[in-house]
Amino acid sequence: MCEARFPKPDFTSGYQYPDIEHGVPLEWLWNVVDIVLLIALMGVVVWAAYKRRSRSVILGVSVVSVAYFGFFRSGCVCSVGSIQNVVLALTDSSYHLPWYVLCLFIIPILAAVLFGRVFCAGVCPLGALQELVNVKNFRLTRAVSAALSVIPWVYLAFAILYAATRSQFLICRFDPFVGIFRLGGDLGMIVFGVSLLLLSVFVGRPFCQFLCPYGALLSVFSSFSWKKLSITSKTCINCALCIKSCPVDAIHSPQTSKTKESRSAGVKRVILFAVLLPVFTLCGALLVGGQSDALSSAHKSVYLYHLIQEQQANPEMEMPLEVETFHALGGDIEALQAEVTEVQHQYAIYAYLAGALIGFVIGLKLLRLSVKRSRKTYEIDTARCTMCGRCFSYCPQNTVKKDEKAL
């Protein structure tokens, strides 16, 4: 509601109104450079991992990524956060998704379908930063790792929930490294980021393994990748030298089942899975969905509504600024109530879905732990492998090749 006009001062001295220029943002061209560099760097990683099997090239890519995507572009907008933009675009028709955010989201996924988690190798600035400070390789026990690996899915489920209901960008709120890249920001997040970096000195890629929601998404796509990375192009001689080298414990050792399991046992197992998995899913859905009203306070209007109710119940309490502003702007309580009902209704749907996702994932992980796949050689689990390239130099088959060349 703007004022139509104001009575002009009657200047008699011929005064002219000044023309004021306002600062313009960075050229739109940089977004194109971002995407071109993204594809180029991923291509370099594919070549380095599949053809050359060289870790130093991958480290070089990490340095470029930290410098450009990290410090120059401040690590925002990143692929991890692009999940939220994409979800928002799918649920809110008034949001205009920028094409380069779409590219940031979909190109690493398509690369994962083709070649595995190429993005995580050195192109993602968050991963690259952790990779560059990683010195030791203290690996967590399988049990702890498995327990922690649920967290990225929980994070993903909640990020989707909050983005779909237009409440929050959760990933942006808890981004640990953007404060370091931007050289400024929320103190809590910078402390979190620095602690994660300190941890990643001796534990490989803690954010990527245990927190990254985009990594969870990529792991699904890369487990079915068209080309699977192998430690050596020659045949594996089962020397077991590579297994200790992997920082994220992504190398499977050979398993041969001593006895072939009977058919009935196999059928029983399938039926057990068929029953247990939906049970887990349902439990997850009920657990989270049942709390959808409590979760809905993350939405600004619901939060405001609760503040108003609290203030009405305790009138002697100091009025929060949000409530004061609401009343000063002539806020309509009934309209707010209607909006709150609408938001909570949306939360109910998405909270059940988020809970179902979490339950499904937990169930699936538990069932996967109980299944023993027979394997003859040492293989990379493409879902977990972040293509850091450490294993290449450990494999004697790779060095033998070099020696042969020298000869």
Add this chain to the structure above:
Amino acid sequence: MKVSGSLAVGGAILSVVGAGIWKLFTKPGDLFYGTKRTKGLSLMEDEEPLVSPYRRTFGFEVPDEINALDVEGGSIYLATPNQVYIYGLSGELQYNFSIPSGLRDLAVYEGKVYALFSAAVEVYDRHGELVRQWAACSDGADYCSLAVCPEGVFVTDASNKHICKYQPDGTFACFINSPSGFVVPSYSFGITAVDGKIFCSNPGRHQVEQYTTDGTFVASFGKSGAGKGAFSGCCNPVVVTPANNGELLTSEKGIPRVSCYSQEGAFRSVLLDAKALGGGHDAYRIRVMKDKLIVAGGDKVSVFQYNKQQSQLTECGQCDQDCPLKV
């Protein structure tokens, strides 16, 4: 060593994440909407609490935002963007009729409703019949407020920065200019007529100026300042209106308040401060009806009456004027 180390790291990560998730379920507001600044900005460093000598005795709401207010003969006339409402003193709607949009001010004289638009004056009777109308006499006129008295219709022009006097039938009479020039930065150029004298505000100079009905300048008073007895901000007072004994009431914006001055400019008292009026920063429209103050702001009308108890520590209580408001 490996197991204990893993458990330590795993435990640390799980506890941080767990704490975050617990907060998501119980207090998401704190997690997302906590700020360093919980109070708003305050411009006044020391706000001396003022006790208003008047107490709100009655009030009612109207359907839309009030643009203008006048009273006559026990009725309250209100103008909203498209309507004129006539209410009785107890808030009962007596009549309403529609008017064109863009009304700037309203005045009621001898049962006729004078509606001022940016470049025209329209006169209606109580039932909404258009009786008379005339267009502005000068180019680029942007009218602000008007006062009606037996000698004519006096209209303040904010863009040409003068007062335009019309005969009661609408013919142009003369322009009235201020000796120091009217400075009108915004649409707050109040005018009123009392006992054959014209009082208007010169808002940019923080003055209330007095003229004869022929247009001759008589005197002016007023000073700039935020304290009582002065006019705050850049353009005040917005409204000038008389009490029944001729004392002048002014209504200001920025720090909304209603003050009382003598016709010579002696400050009497602050009658209503921002808290009593209802806050905000727009000026409140005010009229006097015998012993009551009628105040309109937003979409609410309030009736204030003098309260002996509350007035004891105010200048109003000490004032020895024979004031019809102090019953």
Add this chain to the structure above:
Amino acid sequence: MKDKKLTSPMDRRDFLNKCGTLLVAGVGLATGGVLATKAKGKESDTFWQIDPYACTQCGRCETECVLPVSAVKCFHANRVCGYCDLCGGYYRPSVKDLNTAAENQLCPTGAITREFVEEPYFEYTIDENLCTGCGKCVKGCTSFGNGSLFLQIQQDLCQNCNECKISRVCPSNAIKRVSYEEAYQLKDHA
């Protein structure tokens, strides 16, 4: 007579893997396709804008921006200004003398300067390098004056975070995503 029979677990796994690849590739491409229909070029909402008419000058623009010095600055719409001597945005409300002494000014950094134009008009200008976006002058101007001073996000300073931290805590929801054309919503009327 069948030559190949999927008997060993390895071949079956291979087949399932290939099906999986096709499935995820399909899902990925389909999602990409759907989103491509929603993606926009220059009209995409990537910039943050304050609606100056919705702003209530709470002061959070100064403290909540992720940058050390906020990207929100005070702008002046000269065409709306009244050019008053006692400017509501320049002077403290309780000012006694109308001179340029620092203790009379509202602005804590002295970013507003005034220049005499002609009697009784003064032109007020804001030095953007000194402005911290605290909003005190905006509050003064809006309360007392015409509201020609207003807060707006300076686009060459703003980092264009995916979610603006100030927008999350703005009590009047005045900050929203817009396309570049709408980024500078000003109060000037020619």
